[in-house]
Amino acid sequence: MIDEIKYSRRKTMAIEVRPGGKVIVRAPLGTKPAKIQTFVREKADWIQKAKTRMQGLPAVTHVYSFVQGEKLLFLGKDYPLTLMPKVKGGLSFSKEKGFLLESGRQAEAAKLLTNFYREETRRLTTSIADAYARKWGLKYRSIRISSAKTRWGSCSAKNSLNFTYRLAMLPLELVDYVVAHELAHTRHHNHSADFWSFLGQLLPEFQTRRSWLKQNARNLPDF
Numbered sequence: 001m002i003d004e005i006k007y008s009r010r011k012t013m014a015i016e017v018r019p020g021g022k023v024i025v026r027a028p029l030g031t032k033p034a035k036i037q038t039f040v041r042e043k044a045d046w047i048q049k050a051k052t053r054m055q056g057l058p059a060v061t062h063v064y065s066f067v068q069g070e071k072l073l074f075l076g077k078d079y080p081l082t083l084m085p086k087v088k089g090g091l092s093f094s095k096e097k098g099f100l101l102e103s104g105r106q107a108e109a110a111k112l113l114t115n116f117y118r119e120e121t122r123r124l125t126t127s128i129a130d131a132y133a134r135k136w137g138l139k140y141r142s143i144r145i146s147s148a149k150t151r152w153g154s155c156s157a158k159n160s161l162n163f164t165y166r167l168a169m170l171p172l173e174l175v176d177y178v179v180a181h182e183l184a185h186t187r188h189h190n191h192s193a194d195f196w197s198f199l200g201q202l203l204p205e206f207q208t209r210r211s212w213l214k215q216n217a218r219n220l221p222d223f
Helices: 032-043 044-054 105-136 165-169 170-186 191-202 206-219
Strands: 004-008 014-017 025-029 071-074 075-086 091-092 098-102 142-146 153-155 162-163
Touching: 004 075, 014 044, 025 162, 044 091, 044 153, 044 165, 071 098, 071 165, 075 105, 091 105, 091 206, 098 105, 105 162, 105 165, 105 170, 105 191, 162 170, 165 170, 170 191, 191 206
Parallel strands: 004 025, 075 098, 142 162
Antiparallel strands: 014 025, 071 075, 091 098, 153 162
16 A cells, blocks of 8 residues: 655654555654554555545656756746755755756755745745735734645634645746635635635636646646
């Protein structure tokens, strides 16, 4: 049932089912195999349902390898990756030069890129959310950036907003849609007709953006 186990400095175990049906277990360093197997057995019903749902979606075929000249995605555009002897912070970005990666830190490239996406997603979502909040008199409690791969955003019962760092890979108008969608939930905590009507007031063209997201976003590269 498990296709891959990834260990990291996390505190709890989690299961991810990717498009295509691949099952990944994320576990804290040093977790015993027997404990992982018990955890998976307890989640067996959920895993099966998720696999059934995700097997109908194409598996991700593009995985970043962080080599010279590779194209990395940022806000819907591909930028070249250049390896350099020294780069401040290990990774930097500019529209003129694209991504610069310190050659001696290629093994950390995925982490460095994730951190970059996190920072940019926080900056963008905060700016967009504040603009909508001012215009429409909305209030949200906080913004948290997650590592979710199948969910773009969420709004808690206390109006805390959550967004995946992968938003930084999408065109800006899609980021705008996701933020507007979650902010609309601060007024309607459901997907009722009132919710969709209010979202239409916030963003009249939301249907076009929502359709694009459904059709294309699952093909984002992995790393």
